[in-house]
Amino acid sequence: MIGLDRHQENSRRTPAWRRSARIVGLVLLAILASFTTPSAAASVTLKVESEEGLPGFHRVDLLRFLVTQMAAAGLADWRFEPADNNGSALDRVEWGFKLNPYAGGEVRNLTHTLVYERQYGVRRPITIEVRLYLNGQYQTLVEKQAIIRGGPDDPELASVVATVTQSLLGPTGAYRAIDVGQRPTQPAR
Amino acid sequence: MPFLRGALSAVVIVAGAILGSFGGAAAADEALFERDRFSGDWGGVRKEGQDAGIDFGANYVAETLSNPSGGFKQTTIYQGLLDVSLTLDLGKLLDWPDASFYIDGYQISGRGLSRNGIGNLLAVSTIEALASTRLHDMWFQQEFLDHRASLRVGQIALDDEFYISQYSAGFINSTFGCPDIFSTDLPSGGPCYPFATPGARFRAAPIANFTVSAAAFNGDPAPPGPGDPQVRNASGTNFLIGQGGWFTIAELAYVFDEEPVSSSHLSGIKLGGWYHTAAFADPRRDTLGLSLASPASNGIPASHSGNFGAYLIVDKMLWRRPETATQGLAAFLRVGGAPADRNLISLEVDAGLTFKGLFPNRELDVLGAGVSYGRIGFARRLDRDQVLFTGIDRPVRDYEAVLELNYSARIAPWWVLEPDLQLVFHPGGFTSAPPPAPVSQPIPNALVLGLRSAITF
Numbered sequence: 070m071i072g073l074d075r076h077q078e079n080s081r082r083t084p085a086w087r088r089s090a091r092i093v094g095l096v097l098l099a100i101l102a103s104f105t106t107p108s109a110a111a112s113v114t115l116k117v118e119s120e121e122g123l124p125g126f127h128r129v130d131l132l133r134f135l136v137t138q139m140a141a142a143g144l145a146d147w148r149f150e151p152a153d154n155n156g157s158a159l160d161r162v163e164w165g166f167k168l169n170p171y172a173g174g175e176v177r178n179l180t181h182t183l184v185y186e187r188q189y190g191v192r193r194p195i196t197i198e199v200r201l202y203l204n205g206q207y208q209t210l211v212e213k214q215a216i217i218r219g220g221p222d223d224p225e226l227a228s229v230v231a232t233v234t235q236s237l238l239g240p241t242g243a244y245r246a247i248d249v250g251q252r253p254t255q256p257a258r
Numbered sequence: 259m260p261f262l263r264g265a266l267s268a269v270v271i272v273a274g275a276i277l278g279s280f281g282g283a284a285a286a287d288e289a290l291f292e293r294d295r296f297s298g299d300w301g302g303v304r305k306e307g308q309d310a311g312i313d314f315g316a317n318y319v320a321e322t323l324s325n326p327s328g329g330f331k332q333t334t335i336y337q338g339l340l341d342v343s344l345t346l347d348l349g350k351l352l353d354w355p356d357a358s359f360y361i362d363g364y365q366i367s368g369r370g371l372s373r374n375g376i377g378n379l380l381a382v383s384t385i386e387a388l389a390s391t392r393l394h395d396m397w398f399q400q401e402f403l404d405h406r407a408s409l410r411v412g413q414i415a416l417d418d419e420f421y422i423s424q425y426s427a428g429f430i431n432s433t434f435g436c437p438d439i440f441s442t443d444l445p446s447g448g449p450c451y452p453f454a455t456p457g458a459r460f461r462a463a464p465i466a467n468f469t470v471s472a473a474a475f476n477g478d479p480a481p482p483g484p485g486d487p488q489v490r491n492a493s494g495t496n497f498l499i500g501q502g503g504w505f506t507i508a509e510l511a512y513v514f515d516e517e518p519v520s521s522s523h524l525s526g527i528k529l530g531g532w533y534h535t536a537a538f539a540d541p542r543r544d545t546l547g548l549s550l551a552s553p554a555s556n557g558i559p560a561s562h563s564g565n566f567g568a569y570l571i572v573d574k575m576l577w578r579r580p581e582t583a584t585q586g587l588a589a590f591l592r593v594g595g596a597p598a599d600r601n602l603i604s605l606e607v608d609a610g611l612t613f614k615g616l617f618p619n620r621e622l623d624v625l626g627a628g629v630s631y632g633r634i635g636f637a638r639r640l641d642r643d644q645v646l647f648t649g650i651d652r653p654v655r656d657y658e659a660v661l662e663l664n665y666s667a668r669i670a671p672w673w674v675l676e677p678d679l680q681l682v683f684h685p686g687g688f689t690s691a692p693p694p695a696p697v698s699q700p701i702p703n704a705l706v707l708g709l710r711s712a713i714t715f
Contacts, residue, residue, distance in 0.1 A: 124521050168521045170463035172408050173401055176360060177394075177418045177451070178427075179317050179341050179385070179712065194405040216405070224309060 113203075114148040116158035123166045124193075125220030134221050135164055138230035144238050159205045162237070169194040169214070192218050197229065199237050201244055209244055211237045291670040297715045311350030315343040315362075319385050321430070321710035328682065328704030329376035330691050337368035339385040341394070356401040363494075364452055365391045376704045377692065378685035379442055379603070380630055380660045381432040383708075387452040388486065392494035395454050407462040413497065415454035416440065419461075419471060420509055421530060423571050424523065425590040425612050426628060430678045430710055431662050433630045434608060439567065439594045442632075443601040445478040445502050445536060446487035453479035453491065456499050467513040467526075477536050478502025503536030515575060517583050524575035524584070534565040538600035541637040551643035567596035585615035590628075598635030602687075605633040610662075622668035631659045634687045653700040655687035672714040680706035 117135050122128060132151035139149045139162075152158055171193050195217050201208040213236065215229040236242050288298065299305050307313065317340070324334035343362035348354040370386030372378050397412030417436035426434040432441070436450035449455040457475035464470070478501050480487030491498075508531055515525035539559035548555045571592045578586035591609045598604035610628030615621040634655040641654040661681040669675055685701040 122518065122521075169404065170406050170466050170468070172406055172461040172463040172469060174399065174408055174410060174459070174461055175419050176343070176362070177415055179319050179339065214404070222305075 112146050112148050113160055114150055115201075116152035116161040117149050117164070118152040118155045118158070118161055119164040119166070120155050121166050123219065124168070125218075125223070130221065134227075135230060138227050139234045141227070142231045142234040142239070144234065147238050159202070161202045163200040163202070165198040165200075167196045167198070169196055192216050192225075197233055199233050201237055209237070209247055211243050294671050295714050296670075296672040309350075311347035313345040313347070315341075315345070316715040317341045317712065318715065319710065319712045321383060321385070321708055323371040323382060323678075323706055323708035325371060325375050325704045325706050328702040329378075329685060330695070330701050331375050333371070333375040335369050335371045335374060337370060337383060337385055338366070339387075340365040340367075343395075356405065358399050358401075359397070360399070361396045362394045363392065364394050366452060371706065376682055376685050376706070377689070377701050378660075378682050378704070379658050379687060380438050380632060380682070381441075382660075382680055382682065382706050383430055384432045384435045384451065386432060388488040390452070390488065390492055392452060392492065393454075394452065394494060403462075406464060407460070410459040410461075412456070413454045413494075414449065414457045414459055414473065414475065415451065416449040416473075416475065416505075416507070417451060418454075419459070420473070420507055421528075421569060421571065421592070421594070423590040423592050423608070424526075424573050425588045425626075426592065426608060426610060428612065428624055428626055428666050428676075429610070429628050429662050429664050430676065430708065431628075431630065431660050431680060433606070433632070433660065434610075434628055434662070437569075437592065437594055437606055437608070438630070438632050439569075439596055439601070439603050439606040442603045443565070443567075443596055444505065444534065446480040446491075448505065449475045449479055452488065452494070454494065455479040456497055467516065469511040470509070471511070472508040473506070475505040475507075476501055477504050477534060503534060505532065505534045507532040517578070522584050523573075524578065524588075526573050528571040529569075530571075531568045532566060536565070537561045537563055538565045540599055541602065541635060542599070542640040542643070549640065549643040549647070551640055551647045553647065562597075562600040565596065565600055567594060567601075569594035579615060582615065582621070585621060586613070588612050588614070596635075601635045602637055603632045604635035605631075607631045620667070624664075624666040626662075626664045626666070628662050628664075629659065630662075631657060632687070633657050637687075651698045653688045653690055653698070655684075655689055657684055658687045659683040674710075674712045676710040676712070678706075678708040678710065680704075680708075682706065 117132055117139065119128070119131055119135065123131055126134065136149045136151055149162070152161060193216065194214060196212065196214050198210060198212045200210045211233055213229065213233050215225065217223055217226040217229065219226065238244055304314070318338065320336070320338045322334060322336050325332055341362055341364055343360065346359040348357035348359060366385070366387050367389050369389070370381065370383060372381040372386055376382065393413070395413055395415055395418065397410050397414050399408055399410040401408040421437055421440070441447040441450050447453065449457065455476040457473055459471065459473035461469065461471040476498050478498065480491040481496055481498060481501065483490050509528055510530070511526060511528045513523045513526040516522065517524055539561060542549060543560045544550050544555045545558045545560050546556055547560070550557065550559060569592065572590065574589050576587045576589055589611050592607070594606045596604055608628065608630040610626060612624050612626040614624045616625050617623065634657060638655045641652065645652055645654065660683070663679045665677050667675045682704040685704055688700050690697045691699045691701045
C-alpha cells in the first residue's frame with residue numbers, strides 16, 4: 070500500500086510538475102520568440118532603398134536591379150521590394166555607393182563619347198555600404214569594395230550585390246552574427 | 259563644283275552608314291538603333307570575350323569638308339579614319355591583378371583640307387593626317403594602391419590624357435583636341451595624333467576628385483631627316499627612345515562639381531606644365547645675334563637649350579537641366595603659353611560654350627560654339643625684318659584664329675552625325691599665299707563647311 074500510495078502520490082504530483090514545466094516552457098518560448106530571428110519565423114519583406122545613385126542607372130531601374138540581384142542570393146527567409154520613398158519603411162535595406170578615387174586613365178576617343186557615357190563604360194573601384202533596419206531600428210551594416218563597370222549588364226556588379234546580400238542576411242552574415250552574439254564570420258571587405 | 263562634290267560626299271557618308279546598318283541587322287539580337295555598338299554583341303561572343311578579359315573595339319570616322327571661299331584653293335575633301343583597338347584585362351586572362359594591355363592602330367584615308375586647301379596652322383579636322391596604316395598606342399598598365407595609382411609604359415600618345423577639356427572634345431577642329439601649341443611647337447608635332455611614342459606615365463588619385471599625372475616621352479616621334487615626319491615614321495613602329503631629347507609633362511586636375519546620381523564630372527580645373535630637353539631654334543635671330551633677315555646674318559639660327567610651357571584648363575557647367583545628369587549649358591577655357599623666342603605659337607587661348615539637350619527629344623545632342631586663338635611668337639618680328647631689309651611689302655604674321663559651330667546629333671548610341679561650320683581667320687598666321695599669288699597677298703580668310711559621321715562598331 071505504501072508503495073502504491075507513493076506511486077499514487079507520485080502520479081498525482083507528476084501532472085503538477087508537468088503543468089509547471091509547460092507554463093515555464095511557454096513563457097520561455099514566448100520570451101524567446103520575441104527575440105528570435107526571422108529565419109525561424111515567416112519570411113520578412115524588406116524594402117530596398119538607395120539614396121545615392123549608381124552610374125548607368127536611373128533610380129527606379131537601380132532599385133529594380135538591386136531587388137532582382139538580392140533575390141538571386143537565394144535567402145528564403147527574406148523577401149525584397151523596391152521602396153517608394155527613402156526612409157519610410159520600418160523594415161528596409163539601404164544601399165549606398167561611393168565611387169573611389171580612380172587613376173586608371175583613359176585612351177583617346179575618336180567618336181567623342183560624352184563624358185557620362187565614357188565613365189559608364191570604365192571599370193572603376195567602388196565602395197558599397199548596406200545598412201539593415203528592422204522595425205525602424207538600425208541593426209547592422211556590411212561594407213565591400215569592388216571593381217565594377219556599371220549598368221544592368223555588368224555581371225560583376227550583379228555578383229557583388231548578391232554577395233553583399235549574403236554577407237548581410239545569409240546564414241553566416243552580419244545580421245545572424247548579431248543574433249548569436251558573434252562578430253561576422255566574413256570580414257566586411 | 260566644290261559644293262556639289264561636298265554634297266555628294268555627304269550623301270555617300272549617310273547612305274553608307276544606313277546601308278551598312280541594314281547589313282548588320284541580319285545578325286541583330288536587339289533593335290539596331292538601341293544597341294551600344296553597330297555590330298551588336300556578335301551573338302554573345304563579344305560579351306564572352308569581355309568576361310574573359312578580351313575587348314575588341316573599332317570606330318570609323320568619315321567626313322567631308324569643303325572651303326567654298328578663302329584658303330589658297332577652294333576644294334572639297336573626303337577623309338576617313340578607322341581605329342581598331344584591343345584591350346586585354348590581364349587580371350582575368352593571366353590572373354595578374356589590376357594589369358592591362360592596350361593596342362590600337364589607325365587606317366587613315368583621303369586627304370586633309372588644311373594641307374590641301376587652306377594652308378592654316380589650326381588644322382580643321384582632328385583626323386587630318388597623311389593617308390597611312392599605322393600603329394598608334396601599345397602599352398602595358400599596372401594599377402596599384404586600390405586603383406588610386408597606375409603606371410603606364412609603352413608607346414603612348416600625349417593627347418590620350420593630357421591637356422583635355424571635356425567640353426571642347428566634341429569639336430572637329432584639331433586644336434580643340436591636341437592643342438596647336440603642341441602640334442605646332444614640338445618636334446614633328448609631338449606625341450599627338452597621328453603619333454604615339456615610347457614613354458611612361460604615372461597617375462595617382464590620392465583623394466577624391468583630385469588627380470596628379472606625370473609623363474615622360476621620347477622627344478621626337480619621327481627619326482631625323484628631310485621630309486614630312488609622318489612619312490619618316492610612316493607606320494608608327496619606329497619605337498624611338500631618346501630621339502630628339504625627352505618631353506616631360508605634369509598635370510594636376512581637380513573636379514569641383516560632380517553630379518550626385520551619376521557621379522559625372524561637371525566642372526573641373528587642370529593646371530599643367532611641360533619641359534622639352536632638346537635644342538630649339540630661334541625663329542628670328544642667328545648665332546651672331548643678328549636678324550636672320552639681315553644680309554649680314556650667317557643664316558644659322560641661334561639655339562635655345564630646352565623648351566617649356568604651362569597651361570590652365572577650366573570646364574564649368576553653367577546651368578544643368580533639373581533631374582538630368584549632364585544636360586545643360588557648359589563652358590570651357592584653355593590657355594597655354596610658351597616662350598616666343600623658340601616657338602611659332604607662343605600663346606593659345608580656346609574658349610567655348612556647349613549645350614547638351616537643347617531641343618525636345620534630342621537629349622544627347624550637343625550644340626557647340628568654340629573659338630581658338632593662336633598668337634605667333636617672334637616669327638612675326640622676322641617678318642617685319644624681312645619687310646625692312648628687302649623693301650618688299652609682305653604680310654606680317656600675327657595670329658591665327660578659328661570660330662567653329664558644331665552640332666553633334668546622336669542618331670543611335672553607336673552613330674553620331676555632325677554638321678559643322680568653321681571660319682578660319684588669318685590662315686597660317688597671316689602668311690603669304692603660295693605662288694602664283696604675289697608675295698604681298700596673304701591667304702584669304704576661309705569658310706569651311708562639313709559633315710562628319712562617327713560609328714562605333
